Amino acid sequence: MKGKYSGYPDGYKKLVKDIIPFYMRPVKDMLMRLLLTILVDG
Amino acid sequence: MDGKALKAQRVKLFRDAANFRRTDRIPHFANVVTWKVFDAGHTLDEAMTNFEVMEKCVLHFLDKYPVDSILDVGIRNQFNVTEAFGEGSYYYYDKEVVGIHDHAHCTVETLQEYLDDPTRYAWEVILPKKYGEAWEQKTTEVWKKTFSEYIKYTKFVLHMAKVMDKYGLPGLSPNNPMKGAVVPAVETLMSDLLGIQQLSIAMRRSGDLLDAFIERWEKERMEPIYAKIRKAKGPDDVHCFDSSILMLAHTVMNKKQFERFYWPYLKKLLDVYAEKKMNIRIFTEGSILRFAEYFADYPKGLLTFHIEQDDPFEFRAALPNVAIMGGMTTDLLSNGTPEECVAYAKRLCDELGRDGGFIFSENKMLSYRNDAKAENMLAVCNFVNEYRL
Numbered sequence: 001m002k003g004k005y006s007g008y009p010d011g012y013k014k015l016v017k018d019i020i021p022f023y024m025r026p027v028k029d030m031l032m033r034l035l036l037t038i039l040v041d042g
Numbered sequence: 043m044d045g046k047a048l049k050a051q052r053v054k055l056f057r058d059a060a061n062f063r064r065t066d067r068i069p070h071f072a073n074v075v076t077w078k079v080f081d082a083g084h085t086l087d088e089a090m091t092n093f094e095v096m097e098k099c100v101l102h103f104l105d106k107y108p109v110d111s112i113l114d115v116g117i118r119n120q121f122n123v124t125e126a127f128g129e130g131s132y133y134y135y136d137k138e139v140v141g142i143h144d145h146a147h148c149t150v151e152t153l154q155e156y157l158d159d160p161t162r163y164a165w166e167v168i169l170p171k172k173y174g175e176a177w178e179q180k181t182t183e184v185w186k187k188t189f190s191e192y193i194k195y196t197k198f199v200l201h202m203a204k205v206m207d208k209y210g211l212p213g214l215s216p217n218n219p220m221k222g223a224v225v226p227a228v229e230t231l232m233s234d235l236l237g238i239q240q241l242s243i244a245m246r247r248s249g250d251l252l253d254a255f256i257e258r259w260e261k262e263r264m265e266p267i268y269a270k271i272r273k274a275k276g277p278d279d280v281h282c283f284d285s286s287i288l289m290l291a292h293t294v295m296n297k298k299q300f301e302r303f304y305w306p307y308l309k310k311l312l313d314v315y316a317e318k319k320m321n322i323r324i325f326t327e328g329s330i331l332r333f334a335e336y337f338a339d340y341p342k343g344l345l346t347f348h349i350e351q352d353d354p355f356e357f358r359a360a361l362p363n364v365a366i367m368g369g370m371t372t373d374l375l376s377n378g379t380p381e382e383c384v385a386y387a388k389r390l391c392d393e394l395g396r397d398g399g400f401i402f403s404e405n406k407m408l409s410y411r412n413d414a415k416a417e418n419m420l421a422v423c424n425f426v427n428e429y430r431l
Binding site for chain 1: 121123124127131132133147161162164165166168169170172177178180182185186188189192234
């Protein structure tokens with residue numbers, strides 16, 4: 001992905017911070033993994 | 043009887059049947075997915091993107107057909123999340139049909155890279171490939187909208203679990219979308235990582251690479267599951283089964299391939315469940331009878347095979363130690379009369395269920411409009427619910 005979310009893990013971490021701001025880190029990580037699973041497999 | 047008491051009664055009924063204990067009636071597990079949308083007067087596109095419509099279809103089914111549990115309460119086919127993200131889904135649907143294209147996230151050479159870091163692999167390889175140029179255009183707003191739809195979907199899943207409780211319907215097993223299912227390595231290879239075509243070719247040409255992937259999957263993904271099962275007290279008292287496993291990859295394997303890539307690992311999993319005297323349901327897509335010998339020595343109670351294409355009477359003769367789920371063919375439900383369907387349902391209950399070991403169900407997931415006539419389904423559901431052995 002280009003722009004501010006480019007690269008892994010930096011761009012990925014920035015995205016997680018931007019779209020899931022209200023949860024503790026482990027919850028954020030879990031939610032993002034599950035979202036990615038839907039986007040990958042769906 | 044309230045929902046809680048009814049659920050407890052049904053769990054006992056399923057467990058007794060799985061353990062070959064006599065029951066006064068045969069439990070009915072409705073193998074029903076999207077057929078209920080048509081039966082409620084809607085089309086798939088109306089229900090798959092609208093939680094209210096889908097819930098209405100589920101309630102219509104549960105109010106009309108007396109069943110003891112159901113495979114799906116509307117949570118399996120929802121498209122709001124992927125549609126919020128944009129074009130590029132493997133799943134497709136229209137008014138009448140839902141399906142999935144064969145796809146592959148990896149090549150046999152990149153399987154190890156996937157295991158090294160699945161999130162990185164998704165971010166750098168799978169998603170850019172899947173969404174093409176559109177991947178580069180995803181803005182913060184698109185991601186936020188997609189995440190918001192995902193949260194709505196999660197709330198719908200939790201809401202429908204409460205609906206199940208209200209109707210006293212136990213869930214199939216603890217393996218649900220929220221907790222993750224137990225997936226043997228070859229099944230993930232076939233369904234997502236390599237697809238049918240690449241897996242078939244790799245079994246002939248790249249066996250060593252598959253062995254390496256399966257060994258690592260076993261160590262990193264399955265061994266923690268074995269440890270978790272061993273720590274459990276034993277069978278639970280809230281689900282129909284302790285685990286539900288789907289077998290599809292055997293349909294593209296010969297016996298030699300099954301013995302190399304599948305059986306040693308499946309056996310390890312089954313043996314762990316057997317140690318804890320748990321009950322496992324295996325949905326055996328296609329036919330499993332040509333592999334019957336591998337399952338012949340397990341004690342009664344461990345295995346319930348939900349059979350798809352195998353004849354249930356032939357299956358009982360080949361594997362008398364394995365409980366049967368299924369039996370009612372969609373062919374008869376869609377083409378027969380109510381009288382013919384009930385006569386066959388009676389034969390199934392009488393010949394397969396008198397000493398336990400039988401759970402009535404449909405052989406295929408009822409998905410499309412013509413998978414069953416409503417009058418046949420109603421006649422069969424009423425019969426199984428009322429028939430006493």
